[in-house]
Amino acid sequence: MPDPAATEALGRALARGAAPGRIIHLRGELGAGKTTVARGLLHALGHPGGVKSPSYTLVEPYELSSLHFYHFDFYRLKNRSEWEQAGFRDYFNAHAMCVVEWPERAGALLTPPDLDIALSFEGQGRRARADAHSEAGKAWLSLLRSSS
Numbered sequence: 238m239p240d241p242a243a244t245e246a247l248g249r250a251l252a253r254g255a256a257p258g259r260i261i262h263l264r265g266e267l268g269a270g271k272t273t274v275a276r277g278l279l280h281a282l283g284h285p286g287g288v289k290s291p292s293y294t295l296v297e298p299y300e301l302s303s304l305h306f307y308h309f310d311f312y313r314l315k316n317r318s319e320w321e322q323a324g325f326r327d328y329f330n331a332h333a334m335c336v337v338e339w340p341e342r343a344g345a346l347l348t349p350p351d352l353d354i355a356l357s358f359e360g361q362g363r364r365a366r367a368d369a370h371s372e373a374g375k376a377w378l379s380l381l382r383s384s385s
Contacts, residue, residue: 244270247365248277251352254377255282257304258331260348262340265356267270270363271338274354278336280346282306290338305333311342312314352377353361 251261255278263271276288282301291297292310299306307328314320320343329335329348340347351374355366369375 240271241270243357244345244363244365245277245280246278247354248274249281250381251278251377252281254373255304255334255379256373257334259334259373259377260329260350260352261336262347262353263336263338263352263356264340264353266358267357269356270365271356272310274356274365275336275338278307291367292338296325296328299355307333307335308338309335310338312339314339317346350374 251274258341261278263274265271265362272288272290279288279299279301282304284301284306284313286301288318289297291308292312295309295311295314299308309325309328320326325343326346333346335348337343337347337350340350340353349370351369351371353370355368357366367378367381369378
């Protein structure tokens with residue numbers, strides 16, 4: 238992905254497989270494009286407004302027609318009790334789609350993702366590697382690859 242526009246295009250391509258119950262983990266260092274991918278996905282799903290990283294609120298909810306979409310950023314997650322007190326476990330259900338930045342900060346508290354996307358810097362651009370961790374994720378990854 239040569240630039241932020243290509244990173245956002247990855248998010249738009251992910252919309253082809255978006256569905257209730259799906260989970261994406263976005264990994265990468267600061268500035269690698271995690272929120273940019275989420276922005277592309279949300280815009281492709283019909284969200285007309287801005288998309289910011291929920292780094293201080295930890296979660297931003299979006300209602301997209303019949304899809305409950307939750308965008309998490311656990312960069313500032315302090316500990317397990319913060320997770321439990323916030324009731325985050327309830328967000329991960331068959332009726333919601335969850336995109337999680339910095340999933341490693343929550344560790345084993347998180348439901349395994351359908352797709353795990355690692356973003357990294359490569360020269361002047363970025364590189365994305367996607368791995369599927371469920372049958373739904375494998376089908377989603379196949380859709381993603383056929384759209385590129």
